[in-house]
Amino acid sequence: MKLLGILVGCAVAALAASNDTVLIHNADVYPVTGAPMKGVSVLVQDGKIADIGPKIVAAKGVHVVEAKGLRVYPGMLDSGTELGLSEIGAVRETVDTGELGEFMPQLRALIAVNPESEHFPVVRVNGITSVMTFPSSGGRGGGGGRFGGGEQQMISGQAALIHTDGWTWEDMEINRSAAMHLIFPSIAGRGGRGGGGPAPDSTVLELFGGAGAGSYTAARRAYEQQIAKINDFFDDARKYMKAKAANAPGFQRDLKFEAMIPVLERKMPVAVSASRASTIHDAIAFADKQNIKIVILQPRELGKAAAELKEKNIPVILGRVLALPETEDGAYDEAFTLPAEAYKAGVKFAFGTFNNEFVRNLPYQAATAVGFGLPYEEALKAVTINPAEIWGVSDRVGSVEKGKVADLMVTDGDPLEIQTQVKYLYIKGKEIALTNKQTRLYEKYMSRQ
Amino acid sequence: MTKAKLLWAALIAIAPLGAETFVIKNATVMTVTRGTFKGSVVVKDGKIADMGETVATPAGATVIDGTGQYLIPGIIDCHSHIAADGGINEGSVSVSSMVDIRDVINPEDIAIYRALAGGVTTANILHGSANAIGGCTLPLKMRWGKDAQGMIFEGATPGIKFALGENPKRAGNPQGGRGGAATVQARYPATRMGVEDTIREAFNEAKAYKADWDEYNAKVARGEHPIPPRKDLKLEPLKEVLEGKRFVHAHCYRADEILMLLRVADDYGFKIRTLQHVLEGYKVAKEIAAHGAGASTFSDWWSYKAEAFDAIPYNAALMTKKGVVVSLNSDDAELMRHLNSEAGKAMKYGGMSETEALAMVTLNPAKQLGIDNRVGSIEVGKDADLVLYDKFPLSDYAKVQKVLIDGTVYFDRDKEVSGRPAKQAEKQKLIDKEKQNQQRQQPRGGRATQGGQGE
Numbered sequence: 001m002k003l004l005g006i007l008v009g010c011a012v013a014a015l016a017a018s019n020d021t022v023l024i025h026n027a028d029v030y031p032v033t034g035a036p037m038k039g040v041s042v043l044v045q046d047g048k049i050a051d052i053g054p055k056i057v058a059a060k061g062v063h064v065v066e067a068k069g070l071r072v073y074p075g076m077l078d079s080g081t082e083l084g085l086s087e088i089g090a091v092r093e094t095v096d097t098g099e100l101g102e103f104m105p106q107l108r109a110l111i112a113v114n115p116e117s118e119h120f121p122v123v124r125v126n127g128i129t130s131v132m133t134f135p136s137s138g139g140r141g142g143g144g145g146r147f148g149g150g151e152q153q154m155i156s157g158q159a160a161l162i163h164t165d166g167w168t169w170e171d172m173e174i175n176r177s178a179a180m181h182l183i184f185p186s187i188a189g190r191g192g193r194g195g196g197g198p199a200p201d202s203t204v205l206e207l208f209g210g211a212g213a214g215s216y217t218a219a220r221r222a223y224e225q226q227i228a229k230i231n232d233f234f235d236d237a238r239k240y241m242k243a244k245a246a247n248a249p250g251f252q253r254d255l256k257f258e259a260m261i262p263v264l265e266r267k268m269p270v271a272v273s274a275s276r277a278s279t280i281h282d283a284i285a286f287a288d289k290q291n292i293k294i295v296i297l298q299p300r301e302l303g304k305a306a307a308e309l310k311e312k313n314i315p316v317i318l319g320r321v322l323a324l325p326e327t328e329d330g331a332y333d334e335a336f337t338l339p340a341e342a343y344k345a346g347v348k349f350a351f352g353t354f355n356n357e358f359v360r361n362l363p364y365q366a367a368t369a370v371g372f373g374l375p376y377e378e379a380l381k382a383v384t385i386n387p388a389e390i391w392g393v394s395d396r397v398g399s400v401e402k403g404k405v406a407d408l409m410v411t412d413g414d415p416l417e418i419q420t421q422v423k424y425l426y427i428k429g430k431e432i433a434l435t436n437k438q439t440r441l442y443e444k445y446m447s448r449q
Numbered sequence: 450m451t452k453a454k455l456l457w458a459a460l461i462a463i464a465p466l467g468a469e470t471f472v473i474k475n476a477t478v479m480t481v482t483r484g485t486f487k488g489s490v491v492v493k494d495g496k497i498a499d500m501g502e503t504v505a506t507p508a509g510a511t512v513i514d515g516t517g518q519y520l521i522p523g524i525i526d527c528h529s530h531i532a533a534d535g536g537i538n539e540g541s542v543s544v545s546s547m548v549d550i551r552d553v554i555n556p557e558d559i560a561i562y563r564a565l566a567g568g569v570t571t572a573n574i575l576h577g578s579a580n581a582i583g584g585c586t587l588p589l590k591m592r593w594g595k596d597a598q599g600m601i602f603e604g605a606t607p608g609i610k611f612a613l614g615e616n617p618k619r620a621g622n623p624q625g626g627r628g629g630a631a632t633v634q635a636r637y638p639a640t641r642m643g644v645e646d647t648i649r650e651a652f653n654e655a656k657a658y659k660a661d662w663d664e665y666n667a668k669v670a671r672g673e674h675p676i677p678p679r680k681d682l683k684l685e686p687l688k689e690v691l692e693g694k695r696f697v698h699a700h701c702y703r704a705d706e707i708l709m710l711l712r713v714a715d716d717y718g719f720k721i722r723t724l725q726h727v728l729e730g731y732k733v734a735k736e737i738a739a740h741g742a743g744a745s746t747f748s749d750w751w752s753y754k755a756e757a758f759d760a761i762p763y764n765a766a767l768m769t770k771k772g773v774v775v776s777l778n779s780d781d782a783e784l785m786r787h788l789n790s791e792a793g794k795a796m797k798y799g800g801m802s803e804t805e806a807l808a809m810v811t812l813n814p815a816k817q818l819g820i821d822n823r824v825g826s827i828e829v830g831k832d833a834d835l836v837l838y839d840k841f842p843l844s845d846y847a848k849v850q851k852v853l854i855d856g857t858v859y860f861d862r863d864k865e866v867s868g869r870p871a872k873q874a875e876k877q878k879l880i881d882k883e884k885q886n887q888q889r890q891q892p893r894g895g896r897a898t899q900g901g902q903g904e
Contacts, residue, residue: 090754119752324783328559329876331869332566332786357752364790367845418793418844438751442763442799445731446770 020429021045023058024410027067032074032384033399042072044406047429052402065410070423073380073415074399075129075407077161077387078362079317080297080352083120083133084113084162084169089357098136099157103233105259107157109135110176113169119356120164121436126360127409127422130174130397132317132387134159134181134271137354154230156181158259159271161391163407165427178391179271179295180263184286185226186279187219227286234290238264269293269392271317275326277303284308295390298354300326302338306345315348315390318382320358321365333372339382340373350387367416379416405429468495468856472506476515476837480827481522481804481812490520492833495856499829518850519842521807522826523570523834524788525814527745528698528725528778530575531560531785532589532600538577539584540620543637544651546609547682548584550574554597560782561600565591565860567786568836568849571602573778573818575725576610578700581617581638581647583610585686586698588818590834593859606819608722609686611699613706615756617644645709652717655687662688696722696819698745702756704732711740723817725778727768728760734771743817744768745776747784748794765809766799776814793843806843832856 024042029052031037043051043058058064087094096112113133123131136156158177166172240257241264242248262268272294274283280296281304287294296309298319309316323335331337342349351366353359366379388398396405406429413420425432471492478500479485491499493507506512530537534555539545554574564572570591576584586609588602621639638644661678668675689695697714701707701724711733714721721742724730728751730737730744737744746768751760761767765775777792779785788810795801795809815825823832833856840847852860 088752088755088758118758122751322783322787324563329872332563332865357750360749364845368787371840371846371848417846418790419796421797437759438761438763441731441759441761442767445734446767448732448735 020047021050021059021062022426022429022431023056023062023064024067024072024408024424025058025064027070027072027410029072029400030380031400032380033401042400042408044408044426044429047406049400049402049404049406049408052400065424067410067424070410070412071415072400073127073409073411074384074397075409075425075427076127076362076383076415077350077391077398078123078128078131078353078359078383079350079387079390080319080354081131081133081359082137082356083123083131083164083359084115084117084172085109085133085135086356087114087117087119097134097156098153102153102229103155103256104135104153104157105155105180105263106255107135108160108176109133109157110160110162110169110173113160113162113172115166115168115172118437119359122438123359124164124425124427124432125422125434125436125439126363127411127415127425128164128359128362129407129409129425129427130161130163131359132159132161132178132352132391136181136183153183154185154226154233156183158268161393163427165430165432174397175391175393177262177268178393179269180260181297182230182270182272184272184274184279184283185223185230186274186276187216187223227282230286231289234260234264234292237261241265263292264290266291266293269295269390271295271297273297275300277301277305280305281308284312284314287314288312298352300335300338302341302345302347306342306347310346313348315350315386316342317352317387317390318342318349318369319352319354321351321368336368336372339366339369339379343374343378348386348390349382350390351382363416364418367418370416376416470494470498470507470510471513471833471853471856472504472510473513473515473520473835473837476518476520478520478827479522479803479807479842481808482826482828485803489515490827490835492835492853492856495833497827497829497831497833497835500827513837513851515837517839519838519840519847520827521568521789521836521838521842522811522831523824523836523852523854524568524810525776525818525820525825526564526569526572526779526785526788526810527723527776527814527817528575528780529564529572529782529785530577530780531564531572531782532556532558533574534558538579540577540579541636543580543617543620543647544582544683545576545580545584546582546651546684546686548576550576550584550586551601551607554589554600556593556595556597556600560785561591562593562860563782564785565593565852566849566862566865568789568838568842568852569785570834570836570852570854570859571815571818571820571824572785573608573698573814575608575698578610578612578616579620580610580612581644582651582687583612585609585695588820590854591859592854592857602818602820604823606694606696607689608696608698608818609690610725611648611697611710611721613644613699613701613710614641614703615754616700617647641703641706641709644706645713648710648713649717651684651687652691652713652719655684655691656717658684659688659691690719691717693720698723698725700725702726702728703759704729708733708736711736711742714740722819723776726780728757728764730773731761731764731767732759734768734773737768738772743774743776743813745778745814745817747780748777748791749798762794762798765795766801769795769801769805769809770799774813774816775809776817777809778814787845789838789842789847790845793845796843803843 022044029037029040040054041056043056082097085096159179159181161175161178162172237257237260243251272283274280296316325334370376370379385398388394397407406426408426409422410424411420474489488502489504491504534553539548573588575586587607588605589600620636638647723743723745725745727744727746746764749762769775792806792810795806812825815821824834835853837851838847850862
């Protein structure tokens with residue numbers, strides 16, 4: 001008996017070691033980039049999607065997953081998280097977002113990702129296979145250290161696109177410097193979401209704000225000074241870049257400016273937290289002036305900025321759809337309808353949850369957007385192929401296509417519907433156990449007599 | 450209130466229609482207690498008058514076409530802090546039972562209208578969690594447009610908030626907790642041990658106080674003329690707890706503190722009506738069920754603080770399976786607007802049936818608040834608190850179309866949407882008028898600074 005156990009163990013191990021090829025057999029495949037295919041199979045080999053078709057025959061030893069009635073989708077991508085950097089929101093020792101310092105482009109979120117974070121397995125069971133992880137929450141207390149006591153951040157560092165599984169952060173990496181994070185100033189408070197709660201629009205501020213200290217006029221002046229400061233930093237970085245290229249005498253390496261070079265060369269986009277239409281407009285003007293590529297993060301209104309975004313092909317990462325109106329007299333559903341508004345204006349967008357706790361609800365925020373007017377296919381794209389394109393990795397992830405990385409979820413229904421369960425999950429072709437701290441606690445305490 | 454706030458308040462008021470007779474026809478009616486059927490519901494004099502696959506339409510009734518839509522009982526949120534005008538925490542003392550939410554109800558809080566738009570018809574408005582024993586609480590109906598008195602759920606048993614764990618001990622922490630308020634003088638308790646002691650000390654006093662009153666009342670009953678004991682506004686609500694006249698709603702997270710409170714209540718002979726948040730309730734579900742406490746929890750919140758790190762989304766389902774009456778609450782003006790889809794999560798995590806899940810935001814919170822004779826399900830004779838959704842309601846695809854409270858339409862999405870241009874125009878008119886006023890008053894510019902801009 002014991003011998004048999006050892007023999008079986010050896011056989012399984014040998015199989016696993018020699019061949020991690022999987023055939024997902026007879027499923028309905030939703031590639032997102034093309035029409036759904038009913039009753040086809042997906043061959044996963046060497047971490048990639050090797051083939052998709054109705055008549056793939058599994059070679060000997062290939063693990064076959066019978067998926068009749070199940071659906072295959074690309075794994076979902078959340079474009080706004082702090083995953084791996086923040087474990088327990090209120091416990092400072094477990095939070096690594098929001099470094100001190102105003103301009104910190106040299107900081108890299110990637111290297112602070114804890115692969116053993118309990119959040120990764122929690123979001124995986126809901127089909128999230130990759131995330132953008134940011135060095136700052138960009139609004140929710142982000143900047144100057146999330147726990148207070150520093151200067152407000154302008155540039156918080158480099159956001160990384162990572163898989164939600166891997167042995168090390170290098171192993172998890174998809175794009176280590178997917179974006180530079182800039183928290184654009186705003187008149188009614190700072191940051192992507194206006195810091196301290198809803199702020200009235202500028203018309204009302206101008207009207208009732210007076211002219212003294214703390215007035216609209218003073219706030220406007222402070223705002224313009226901050227923008228000038230950011231421009232100065234970019235100008236200095238450009239001078240540095242030129243000095244370096246010219247091998248100027250006395251040139252000294254500067255890590256901050258060094259980190260800015262890919263931005264100035266338009267190789268790395270700047271993810272700009274900007275919530276109001278007027279701020280977005282100013283951010284676009286800034287990007288034009290500095291000749292940089294930008295992505296707008298967490299807008300709360302688009303208004304007239306929508307046309308500009310479309311015209312200049314600037315994509316947007318929409319924050320939580322399930323959010324309260326920004327102002328007391330805002331329409332109750334203004335956040336619910338914002339994705340539909342972006343879509344109608346022709347603005348390219350993806351979704352982000354911007355709170356680790358709610359990353360697993362990414363598909364449900366997309367569903368709310370559908371309830372309030374966004375076409376279903378667009379919602380699905382906004383959690384798969386759109387973010388892959390926005391973050392420059394659509395050649396690798398974001399759809400079910402031959403040759404792409406096998407980040408796949410196999411579900412028993414529409415992935416945006418709450419009741420749907422993820423039955424199998426693959427990240428880089430590896431089958432992921434759909435368990436986590438929470439499922440273990442559930443089983444443990446269900447069995448308590 | 451600033452001019453700006455007044456201006457907004459003027460803009461947001463939407464007067465509800467008067468109570469009419471309605472027939473909601475051809476909807477999928479999810480009654481919670483009487484199954485789900487395709488049919489109609491008759492609403493008359495503020496109550497559900499009739500329901501079934503076919504009903505007789507009373508003369509003069511307004512017909513609401515529910516074809517393809519879903520009708521559910523009004524959603525009840527067992528834990529909310531809206532409409533309380535910032536009066537959430539009296540944090541200076543560890544026992545603040547002398548304060549009452551009743552005194553700070555703000556019927557003009559826009560959160561009420563937004564909650565309505567999310568299908569909420571009743572909410573339990575609680576004091577905050579800064580004190581081991583907090584303030585008095587009460588449920589409100591979301592009767593937007595009524596005054597503070599008109600909001601109160603008439604006849605409902607009042608409550609009192611308790612709080613265990615990190616929040617009540619924070620004020621006693623020399624580090625000052627999250628905000629780093631090191632300058633504030635420390636307040637007992639600073640540990641979970643101290644929280645238990647604080648509650649025991651209070652009930653020790655309350656028991657003696659009650660004994661004094663019982664003795665006095667006994668003497669009066671015997672025809673004697675004793676001097677009454679001095680009325681104590683702190684102990685009076687605790688005496689009511691001991692008498693079962695006031696419900697305890699206890700904020701708690703960890704299994705240890707939950708068990709502690711149940712044992713304290715056992716010792717002093719009172720009941721915990723609901724455990725609020727109760728994120729580790731799944732670990733002591735057996736003890737909760739044995740005590741008879743209800744549990745009002747979040748669907749899937751976790752990890753925001755240390756005591757929320759063992760939270761599991763299966764909590765609601767597990768406690769239900771172990772015999773606890775479970776509701777899902779919001780504690781949040783935003784989450785409050787989609788408790789319907791929060792209930793859907795109980796189906797995903799732990800396999801609750803449609804009815805079990807829907808009950809978690811309707812019938813079960815009604816039971817926990819002792820108002821299930823009036824609300825929480827669609828039954829003839831119950832209050833006509835109803836929500837009509839365009840799609841299957843336990844999903845984020847669904848949106849609220851109409852909300853009735855006491856048979857009156859308080860939210861109508863069509864009217865809300867079609868009324869927006871007029872509201873926008875009215876706002877613009879008010880802004881223009883204010884601009885003109887300012888120009889007239891300050892011909893030479895340099896106007897005085899307005900105090901109290903915003904909040």
